[in-house]
Amino acid sequence: MDQRNMSExxxxxxxxxxxxxxxxxxxxxxxxxxTVEQLAKGLGVRIGDLIESEYL
Numbered sequence: 001m002d003q004r005n006m007s008e009x010x011x012x013x014x015x016x017x018x019x020x021x022x023x024x025x026x027x028x029x030x031x032x033x034x035t036v037e038q039l040a041k042g043l044g045v046r047i048g049d050l051i052e053s054e055y056l
Contacts (some may be wrong), residue, residue, distance in 0.1 A: 003027070004043075008023050008026065011039075011040050011042070014042040014043060014044030015039050015041070015043065016038065017035065017039065018041060021035070
């Protein structure tokens with residue numbers, strides 16, 4: 001999000017995930033693998049890119 005200058009709402013809109021869930025992940029909550037897959041697909045990145053992120 002920071003690299004792309006995106007808000008939690010924008011990530012929510014792109015991924016179809018609730019904004020509250022995006023917020024929880026940013027605060028350190030560990031997402032399920034299907035959530036990580038949905039994030040990656042919506043953002044157009046590889047799952048590995050998200051796993052290497054400081055947020056996951």
